[in-house]
Amino acid sequence: xxxxxxxxxxxxxxxxxxxxxxxxxxxxxxxxxxxxxxxxxxxxxxxxxxxxxxxxxxxxxxxxxxxxxxxxxxxxxxxxxxxxxxxxxxxxxxxxxxxxxxxxxxxxxxxxxxxxxxxxxxxxxxxxxxxxxxxxxxxxxxxxxxxxxxxxxxxxxxxxxxxxxxxxxxxxxxxxxxxxxxxxxxxxxxxxxxxxxxxxxxxxxxxxxxxxxxxxxxxxxxxxxxxxxxxxxxxxxxxxxxxxxxxxxxxxxxxxxxxxxxxxxxxxxxxxxxxxxxxxxxxxxxxxxxxxxxxxxxxxxxxxxxxxxxxxxxxxxxxxxxxxxxxxxxxxxxxxxxxxxxxxxxxxxxxxxxxxxxxxxxxxxxxxxxxxxxxxxxxxxxxxxxxxxxxxxxxxxxxxxxxxxxxxxxxxxxxxxxxxxxxxxxxxxxxxxxxxxxxxxxxxxxxxxxxxxxxxxxxxxxxxxxxxxxxxxxxxxxxxxxxxxxxxxxxxxxxxxxxxxxxxxxx
RNA sequence: GGCCCGUUCGUCUAGGGGUUAGGACGCAGGAUUUUCAUUCCUGUAACACGGGUUCGAUUCCCGUACGGGCUACCA
Numbered sequence: 001x002x003x004x005x006x007x008x009x010x011x012x013x014x015x016x017x018x019x020x021x022x023x024x025x026x027x028x029x030x031x032x033x034x035x036x037x038x039x040x041x042x043x044x045x046x047x048x049x050x051x052x053x054x055x056x057x058x059x060x061x062x063x064x065x066x067x068x069x070x071x072x073x074x075x076x077x078x079x080x081x082x083x084x085x086x087x088x089x090x091x092x093x094x095x096x097x098x099x100x101x102x103x104x105x106x107x108x109x110x111x112x113x114x115x116x117x118x119x120x121x122x123x124x125x126x127x128x129x130x131x132x133x134x135x136x137x138x139x140x141x142x143x144x145x146x147x148x149x150x151x152x153x154x155x156x157x158x159x160x161x162x163x164x165x166x167x168x169x170x171x172x173x174x175x176x177x178x179x180x181x182x183x184x185x186x187x188x189x190x191x192x193x194x195x196x197x198x199x200x201x202x203x204x205x206x207x208x209x210x211x212x213x214x215x216x217x218x219x220x221x222x223x224x225x226x227x228x229x230x231x232x233x234x235x236x237x238x239x240x241x242x243x244x245x246x247x248x249x250x251x252x253x254x255x256x257x258x259x260x261x262x263x264x265x266x267x268x269x270x271x272x273x274x275x276x277x278x279x280x281x282x283x284x285x286x287x288x289x290x291x292x293x294x295x296x297x298x299x300x301x302x303x304x305x306x307x308x309x310x311x312x313x314x315x316x317x318x319x320x321x322x323x324x325x326x327x328x329x330x331x332x333x334x335x336x337x338x339x340x341x342x343x344x345x346x347x348x349x350x351x352x353x354x355x356x357x358x359x360x361x362x363x364x365x366x367x368x369x370x371x372x373x374x375x376x377x378x379x380x381x382x383x384x385x386x387x388x389x390x391x392x393x394x395x396x397x398x399x400x401x402x403x404x405x406x407x408x409x410x411x412x413x414x415x416x417x418x419x420x421x422x423x424x425x426x427x428x429x430x431x432x433x434x435x436x437x438x439x440x441x442x443x444x445x446x447x448x449x450x451x452x453x454x455x456x457x458x459x460x461x462x463x464x465x466x467x468x469x470x471x472x473x474x475x476x477x478x479x480x481x482x483x484x485x486x487x488x489x490x491x492x493x494x495x496x497x498x499x500x501x502x503x504x505x506x507x
Numbered sequence: 508g509g510c511c512c513g514u515u516c517g518u519c520u521a522g523g524g525g526u527u528a529g530g531a532c533g534c535a536g537g538a539u540u541u542u543c544a545u546u547c548c549u550g551u552a553a554c555a556c557g558g559g560u561u562c563g564a565u566u567c568c569c570g571u572a573c574g575g576g577c578u579a580c581c582a
Binding site: 008009010012042044045047048106108109110113114117121122124153155157170173176177178179182183184186187188189190191192194196197198201216217218219220221222224244246247249251254255256299302303304305306308309310311312329330331332333334335336338339340341342343345349383384385386387396411456457458461462465466469471472473474475476477 | 508509510511514519520521522530531532533540541542544545546574575576577578579580581582
């Protein structure tokens with residue numbers, strides 16, 4: 001039987017980075033096993049439904065390049081892949097369970113249940129309590145029929161038989177045992193006719209022939225219910241294998257990473273920016289921060305999984321080849337933003353100038369810089385060893401696109417003297433006469449000039465740098481000069497000398 | 508509270524009955540680069556605790572502590 005796995009998010013908001021990791025592991029497993037990766041939208045909770053969340057999820061998957069083989073927006077012949085559109089399917093299975101004696105109707109209202117919990121905080125619906133409640137087990141058959149006929153709101157609950165062990169063989173955690181005495185009678189079909197996660201999930205996984213369920217650890221406890229459902233429906237022999245992933249934890253402090261940690265630590269926790277209805281619901285994304293999708297993927301792949309060697313950088317293909325469920329760690333992994341940045345830096349460095357242009361072009365355009373692709377490629381080459389995020393190219397390196405805004409005053413104070421004015425005048429003349437304005441040629445010409453003047457490089461080069469870039473940080477001066485071109489270089493020198501003299505004179 | 512899951516440097520992790528417990532991020536120092544960064548080198552730092560089992564446990568078992576998840580007509 002060929003492998004089929006699914007990523008099944010709920011459209012209740014932006015897709016968390018942990019969700020992206022779950023998708024990634026599913027994707028890698030499918031690819032490696034020659035199986036299929038399916039996207040299913042679990043929108044059975046009408047109250048928590050958020051418009052736009054579904055398209056966000058799909059866009060996020062596209063951005064990181066984890067394209068489903070099948071699923072919502074991606075086609076396939078086991079659809080629909082949106083659970084709200086499968087509402088009718090679930091009911092028949094719930095009824096089947098009732099008919100077989102594995103489930104029952106319950107007429108207790110949410111208010112009644114809440115009152116019970118108030119009285120007894122540990123209250124739960126199970127074999128100990130159900131006969132004291134209003135349901136098709138405790139009521140007489142004709143009473144039940146009367147209630148049903150009168151359309152009194154009811155739910156269908158799983159009937160859990162006590163006195164046995166439910167054994168789950170988790171691919172990551174090994175054997176996990178739950179006593180059925182502790183497993184409660186979960187609601188399977190809600191009063192509005194919608195299934196709960198538990199029913200919909202099992203029915204869909206069965207119908208969509210899912211072979212492996214790779215999901216977050218928060219689902220481990222309810223897997224006991226799921227096993228019971230497979231049994232009750234008579235699907236035990238095709239029950240998927242389970243793998244429960246460790247959680248991603250906050251950068252600092254306790255608990256799992258949450259969307260609010262983004263604001264708290266000033267880091268993105270979502271792949272793409274999310275614009276909720278209120279300002280408090282606006283969150284930055286890795287994409288907008290200037291991360292390369294491959295870097296994000298590489299980073300999260302290693303958050304809870306490691307193939308064993310010393311390799312840190314993996315392409316998607318390499319991840320696919322190396323991936324193995326039994327190398328997934330059991331403990332939660334803390335979200336380490338410094339490491340994420342490091343990955344991004346490495347990916348930017350490793351990328352060709354031409355490929356970088358594709359990313360820099362829109363950023364330059366947004367700034368109003370009208371430059372050619374070949375110039376952008378030059379900028380990419382000059383800056384890529386010193387940036388962390390994509391926007392750094394046009395922000396840190398703004399002087400490669402427009403004139404200098406500020407001159408580093410410390411350096412000026414230390415290096416500039418008005419006597420240097422004629423020297424720089426001569427330098428400008430010299431630059432005008434350099435045969436070809438290549439970095440190497442400019443360099444030898446300037447260095448010769450410095451020597452002729454009886455000066456040292458340290459007297460002139462820092463000033464030349466300030467003149468061209470305004471800052472002491474940046475690419476090699478001669479590379480910058482070559483990139484800017486003869487005319488611009490001389491122009492900047494002229495402007496700078498004027499500015500230098502004014503600054504020093506007024507001090 | 509109950510039920511489950513976990514615990515190797517600050518962080519991500521490798522490893523596994525006898526190792527100088529390895530790598531990466533971070534941090535510190537140095538070399539190169541008359542900038543910044545890159546690159547390279549060096550350093551820093553860990554097997555939660557207590558009992559077993561064993562000739563020997565960080566590794567296996569049991570407890571404890573700590574952390575996490577679940578405990579909804581949410582997923």
